[in-house]
Amino acid sequence: MHMETSEVVWLDEHHEVSLLELVELSGLTAQDLQYLVEIGALIPNNLATSDLVQSKPSMDNLSISELRFSSHTLVSIRTLSRLKSDFELEQNALGLMLVFLERIRNLELQLHGLEGAT
Amino acid sequence: MKFKDYYETLGVARTATLEEIKKAYRKLAHQYHPDVSKDPAGEAKFKEIGEAYATLKDAEKRAAYDELGRHPSGQEFKPPPNWAGNQGGQDYSFDGTDFADLFASFTKGRQHSQQQRQSRPIPGQDYELTTNVTLEDAYAGTTVELSFTVPEHDQQGQIKHVPHNIKARIPKGVINGQKLLLRGKGGKGFHGGADGNLYLNISFIPHRLFRAVGHDLYIDLPITPWEAALGATVEVPTLAGGVNLKVPAGTSSGQKLRISKRGMPKSNLAHDQAQEHGDLFAVTQIVSPPVLSEKDRELLQALALNSTFNPRAHFK
Incomplete structure (x- = not known):
């Protein structure tokens, strides 16, 4: 039986997705994601660094549809979406949860690096 | 299909209030949720818990479930004709249907919603699989064959479990723990709904050197x-x-x-x-x-x- 070979999309630091793609792929709403950007928990690649030091980043110069994110973000955002749905989380818990998810991811990467190097 | 005692799964009485059901679910979710628990059996356990909660938190689904009566968990079971008044006298076959599927597509006023369901787009389900690759294959790139079962709606709108086999090209440069996305390779969408996606986790087989x-x-x-x-x-x-x-x-x-x-x-x-x-x-x-x-x-x-x-x- 012939099986067509499917091409994959990388989910890593070097490839990007738009906010609309994050909505489509993660299950979170555009409002949820916009909230995460506004509180600085989710950082678009194309938002000026100067915007990020403000307590509430200004997105005046960029429309929502123009925001670009590293595609590996999708991994944490999907987890967040599952947690939101399964634990019936409110929006204000999402930002905190995302910060912790990213911190755990980074710590696990460091731990993996230490384990492999010794 | 095998009967599932959802009350037993959540550890609540059949007379439990919605609040008691929610409380029991949350307690178990904290214990077994795959994003929280380190228990390797947690994912399968949480699936059972989530399935039970999805049915019992919805008044109409719960009433339909209660209508099925009491049976021991795991006992072979077939819903009676005209169960919950939602089969409209049609001769439904439940072969290949999972117990959870009875409630997954059970919507409010189902007996009147056949026409509505025919026009409402239902997106396909996302799936996540892990594939093991050797370091040599990851270095050079490879193609892997993936087999999994997805629930699909048949012409009568019932859910059936259908085996899927696809080949995925693993590009060279993947690393251990890499996530890849195969767009549209998850469950089939229904009535114009988008097909679901397949997420692939790359896991390296330990190398001898x-x-x-x-x-x-x-x-x-x-x-x-x-x-x-x-x-x-x-x-x-x-x-x-x-x-x-x-x-x-x-x-x-x-x-x-x-x-x-x-x-x-x-x-x-x-x-x-x-x-x-x-x-x-x-x-x-x-x-x-x-x-x-x-x-x-x-x-x-x-x-x-x-x-x-x-x-x-x-x-x-």
């Missing part, structure tokens, strides 16, 4: 005490063939000697870029001969008598 950390590789490099002391050039295997590595004189155990660009290839954004690679680190291990020849013993004893080196001088 190399350890992968991101795009870098590590290999333990055994050297003799005299190679460590005097320095030497030794051949080190890489995934692209052996290379000669200069071990500097005075090398100790645990030193990392870097062999540039002999690690895993990196994913390139631009196709015209030359492929970049991580590095290979050779971690030195000084190994003494388990058995000494007479000659070796004489030479080492002479060295011991004449050397003034004391690696424990800092103890004093």
